[in-house]
Amino acid sequence: MTQNSASKLLNGDALHRTKQDKKAGGNGFVKNRCLFQQKRCRRPAEKNHHASCTLLYKKPFVESFEETPLLVAVLTYIGYGILTIFGYLRDFLRDWKFEKCHLAREREEQKDFVPLYQDFENFYTRNLYMRIRDNWNRPICSIPGAKMDLVERVTPDYNWTFEHTGNVLKDVINMGSYNYLGFAENTGTCADAASECTVKYGVGVSSTRQEIGNLDKHEELEKLVARFLGVESSMAFGMGFATNSMNIPALTGKGCLILSDELNHASLVLGARLSGSTIRVFKHNNMQSLEKLLRDAIVHGQPRTHRPWKKILVLVEGIYSMEGSIVRLPEVIALKKKYKAYLYLDEAHSIGALGPRGRGVVDYFGLDPSDVDIMMGTFTKSFGAAGGYIGGKKELIDYLCLHSHSAVHATSMSPPITQQIITSMKCIMGEDGTTLGQERLCQLSENTTYFRRRLHEMGFIIYGNNDSPVVPLMLYMPAKIGAFGREMLKRNIGTVVVGFPATPIIESRARFCVSAAHTREMLDKALNAISEVGDLLQLKYSRKNRNGSEGTDCFSFLESHQD
Amino acid sequence: MNVGVAHSEVNPNTRVMNSRGIWLAYLLLTTALHVVLLSIPFLSVPVVWTLTNVIHNLAMYLFLHTVKGTPFETPDQGKARLLTHWEQMDYGVQFTASRKFLTISPIDTCEHKTCYFYTKYDTAHFVVNTGSLLSVLLPKLPQFHGVRLFGINKY
Numbered sequence: 096m097t098q099n100s101a102s103k104l105l106n107g108d109a110l111h112r113t114k115q116d117k118k119a120g121g122n123g124f125v126k127n128r129c130l131f132q133q134k135r136c137r138r139p140a141e142k143n144h145h146a147s148c149t150l151l152y153k154k155p156f157v158e159s160f161e162e163t164p165l166l167v168a169v170l171t172y173i174g175y176g177i178l179t180i181f182g183y184l185r186d187f188l189r190d191w192k193f194e195k196c197h198l199a200r201e202r203e204e205q206k207d208f209v210p211l212y213q214d215f216e217n218f219y220t221r222n223l224y225m226r227i228r229d230n231w232n233r234p235i236c237s238i239p240g241a242k243m244d245l246v247e248r249v250t251p252d253y254n255w256t257f258e259h260t261g262n263v264l265k266d267v268i269n270m271g272s273y274n275y276l277g278f279a280e281n282t283g284t285c286a287d288a289a290s291e292c293t294v295k296y297g298v299g300v301s302s303t304r305q306e307i308g309n310l311d312k313h314e315e316l317e318k319l320v321a322r323f324l325g326v327e328s329s330m331a332f333g334m335g336f337a338t339n340s341m342n343i344p345a346l347t348g349k350g351c352l353i354l355s356d357e358l359n360h361a362s363l364v365l366g367a368r369l370s371g372s373t374i375r376v377f378k379h380n381n382m383q384s385l386e387k388l389l390r391d392a393i394v395h396g397q398p399r400t401h402r403p404w405k406k407i408l409v410l411v412e413g414i415y416s417m418e419g420s421i422v423r424l425p426e427v428i429a430l431k432k433k434y435k436a437y438l439y440l441d442e443a444h445s446i447g448a449l450g451p452r453g454r455g456v457v458d459y460f461g462l463d464p465s466d467v468d469i470m471m472g473t474f475t476k477s478f479g480a481a482g483g484y485i486g487g488k489k490e491l492i493d494y495l496c497l498h499s500h501s502a503v504h505a506t507s508m509s510p511p512i513t514q515q516i517i518t519s520m521k522c523i524m525g526e527d528g529t530t531l532g533q534e535r536l537c538q539l540s541e542n543t544t545y546f547r548r549r550l551h552e553m554g555f556i557i558y559g560n561n562d563s564p565v566v567p568l569m570l571y572m573p574a575k576i577g578a579f580g581r582e583m584l585k586r587n588i589g590t591v592v593v594g595f596p597a598t599p600i601i602e603s604r605a606r607f608c609v610s611a612a613h614t615r616e617m618l619d620k621a622l623n624a625i626s627e628v629g630d631l632l633q634l635k636y637s638r639k640n641r642n643g644s645e646g647t648d649c650f651s652f653l654e655s656h657q658d
Numbered sequence: 659m660n661v662g663v664a665h666s667e668v669n670p671n672t673r674v675m676n677s678r679g680i681w682l683a684y685l686l687l688t689t690a691l692h693v694v695l696l697s698i699p700f701l702s703v704p705v706v707w708t709l710t711n712v713i714h715n716l717a718m719y720l721f722l723h724t725v726k727g728t729p730f731e732t733p734d735q736g737k738a739r740l741l742t743h744w745e746q747m748d749y750g751v752q753f754t755a756s757r758k759f760l761t762i763s764p765i766d767t768c769e770h771k772t773c774y775f776y777t778k779y780d781t782a783h784f785v786v787n788t789g790s791l792l793s794v795l796l797p798k799l800p801q802f803h804g805v806r807l808f809g810i811n812k813y
Contacts, residue, residue, distance in 0.1 A: 168679025169686060176687075213739065218729035357666060364666045376666060596670045596730050600677055 151425035153461050157561045158380075158420055163601055164636055167571050171601045174572050182222030186214075197255040219596070227577030228254040230592055236263060239272040240279050241612035245589065264587070268621050270607045271591035275448040275564050276535045277612030278479030278519045284527065285479065288518040289511040296510035304496075308507040316513050320484050323520055324454060325464035328493075329486035331516075332501045333508045335443060335473030336362040338483030341501035343439070344370040345494075346469070347408050352392050354385060354436070355410040358418060363410050363441060372408075373398065379418070382426045385409070389434045407436035413445030413456035413472075417598060417606070419559020419567050421445070424456055428466045439469045447477025448564050453523045453536045459562070477523075480515045482508050539564060539611040542618060546609050549622050554635035558604070566607040568625075568634075570594075575632050576603050582631065586624040668734045671746050675756040688714055688767060704777040711787050715764055715794040722760070723797040724811060740813065745803055752800045761798050764791060 188194040198221060201211055229250060237244040247262040278285060292312070302308035313331060320329040332338045343366030347353060351372040355363060357379040367374050375392070378384040389407070396403050409431060411422045424440075431438045442455045450458030455472065457464050464470065470486040485495060496502055523532035543564045550557050556569040570576055573594060580592045583605075594603035609618075629635050667673065674680065692710045695701065701709070722744045732738065738746050748754045777783035796802060806812045 163678050165679050165682060168677070169683040172680055172683040173687075213727065213736075215725070215727050215729060216731050216739075220730070355666065359666050361666075599667075600670065600674050601679070 151429065156421075156423070158559065159639075160418070160420075160558050161556045161637060161639060163569075163571065164638070167636060168601050171572050174574060175595075175600070178223055178573060182218060185222060186218070197252070223573065225254050227580070229257070230577060230580030233589070234259075238279055238281050239269055239274060241269055241274070241277065241610055241614070241617060242266045243269045243272075243589065245584075264584075266587070267584070268588045268613075268617055269610075270621055271589055272610070273444065273476040273608055274479070274610045274612060275444075275477045275539055275608070276453075276479075276519075276523065276532075277538075277610050278477070278515075278522075279612075280479070284522070285515050285518040289515045292514035293511045298509055298511060300507050300509060302506065303504060304502045304507040310507070310510060310513070312510055312513040312517070313507060316508075316517055317484075319517055319520055321486060323524060324470055324486045325457075326470060326486040327489045329484050330492050330495055330499075330502070331474075331482060331484045331508055331513075332499075333482050333506055334501075335475050335481070335483035337501050337505060338471060338473070338485060339363050339441065340366040340369060341505070342471070342485055342495060342499050343367055343408075343410075345498045345500065346370070346439075347372045347406060350397065350402075350405040352404045352407045353410060354388055354392075354407065356380065356412065356415075356422075358415050359410055359412060360416070360441065360443070363412070367410065379415070380420055380423055382423055382430065385427070386430055386434075389430060389436060393434060407434070408439055409436050410439045411441070413440060413442035413449070414560075414563050414565055416444050416565055417567065417593070417604075419557075419563045419565040421449070421456060421459070421560040421563055424460050424462060428462065432466075437468045438466075439471065440467045442470065442472035443483075444476055444565060446472040447523060448539060449562065451536070453477075453532065474512075474516050478516050478519045480512045480519070482512060482516070535611040539609065542609045542611065542613055542615075545615070546607070546618055546622070549618075550625070551637070551639075553622075553626050553629065554637045555625075555629060556637045564609040566609060567604040568607065569636065570603045570605055570634060571601055571636075573603065575634065576605075578632055579605055579628060579634070582628045583624060586627070588621050588624050669728060669732050669738050669746060669749075670730075671728050671738070671743065672749050675747055675760070676754075681756075681759055684763070685767075688763075704780065704783060707776045708783050708787055711764075712790045715790040718760075718764065718794050719797070723794075726811070741804070742797075742811075744798060750803065752803070757798070761795065764794050 185194065189196045189198075198217070199212075201208075205211075229248065233248070234246040235243050236246055243266075245264040245267050247260045247264055248257040249260055250257050272279065280286060296310065296312070300308045300310065304313070316331050317329050320331065321327065332341075339360070339362035343353075343363070347367075347370045349371050351370070353367045353370070353372045353374045355367055355374060355376055357376055375388050377388050392404060392407060395401060409427065411424075411427060414421055422440075427438060430436075440456070445459070446455040447453050449456050452458055454464075455470075457467060457470070464486075468487060469491065471483065472486075473483045474480040475482070485492070518527070521527045522529070523536070525532050540562070543562060543566075547557060547561055547566060550566065550568065558567045558569065559565065570579055570592065576592045576594045580590060583590045590605050590607065592603070592605045598604060607621075613621075688710070691713060692706070695706045695709055695713075696703075698706075723742050726742050727736075727739045728746075744757075744760075747756060777787070
């Protein structure tokens, strides 16, 4: 039984592995040769299968997605039901002119034509989103650092129009910006270097990369990024979204297979669709699902002709921004090597935020960067700039230089932004002569652990890996989405809340992004406010053991077994 | 908050009936309707059962088989605009767990008890109940997927 608890420590979720030895089937022939098998029986596992999975993971991989309590789910549906009924009522009143209609309508003369808009497609926007619209698109009038200034808005007609009062809400604690290492600042070496660069190069590039827009700064940046990641060469693009959506079509085409995770970002999905390849989706972070898809794909080949696929590309992200989960990279690499597929890793949120040296999820797991065929990432999150990069072998990057849509048609990166990335990257690597980068990395990981631990102890349901700086806090009910955003703003803390249809219908959440710029007292202030609001709105749904860490649990468990 | 920004689910409507707790919520709502009707003093028990059956089937017909499209814009350029919610469920795959549940529940909870027991086999009640049941069972058959009789509710 102690084996079971040990396996729970290593894999916090219910992913069990049976023996890697083959099991003989009914008529003696061997059935499952999968690397990772589904859980079959509840016998305590033997030692040798632990060897196979412990070898891949050098430290415990603890992820939790606590299930929605049933009562909360039922109440959430009732909430949406009431909102729907009121929505129909308000639509009726608007139609019959009892209530003023703020929407775009067709002109009177065109009333008998075929309608331009479908009223029902807008139902959610006008009846649910409009009611709590003041939680989004809040104008910021300072740098989005650890604290920011918000423009105060009032609405005379329930969020249909906003007016600025002229006041500014000062020093709102920023828990929503992707400012993981705190490089969003207007003072310091990065800002000075960027302003010098603006003076020398100007702001605009006025050309695409292939024509006249290739600056020496870009070449410098690319060499630096390649050194940072540990790959042969890299290429930088002006926009992170465009990096994904414009490069995947250059890499795959008809006759190729793309296996993408369920919760991949819109840019990856768009890129996959634009490429024209067959797309198959595997369950989020589920290695059995991925393996099954790979095996089926290789065995059956292309859909009708059954010819072998030209290539198979697995699309995963480093940290999934809505769930806070980290990809199971060691297992993905093991699968990719076994089935000879290619791996495209999108490190938008994890580059600079994970790993002891800040080199992303590959560094976090201690793996070899050359195992990942295409390493993609963005400079928006941890480097305080904009744009994206792709890193890999020299042949790959040379090919992309010629064939990527972004390189051929899109303007290249602006010079001050390039300089900002160069300076911040050198800072993280420690090459600017200070230990500032290392301090920030340590501060971020301390802040993450502290923040998650405190929230967990308070009794909130938090999704995701214990090491990810993205912390989704579950709200569930539609009214609480609006209430949480507004109450937090009253307490001078700015948060990002998300609801249906961006998330599954019952899983609305508030998403916090921990930053290295947050000091311990800022986090304490935020945590106290969250606890207050949590008590007010009754958000503390968690029913797991909250006292102490897992170490205490294991210890007391072993203690009781020694009797 | 737009569809498709956080996950690659093109039409979230397809997954609603599979979410956690929705079957329970549906059953609770039907029971609540029945209890509310039972508390009206001048209605007798057989009438209340028939009324529950009829109102439940009417609501189910309205929400699952009349209302078309999605209340939000989807990134698939409107493939589901002309489909009712029943046809959108699980992207049109037939005989999934939710479909089976929603087919059996009007038969079991409402029809079984009202027709055969509480109305004491009265002819009028039987006709009303069976008619209402048929109106909600026929659209669920796989053969009726996408069928619009007499052009009603086509666009």
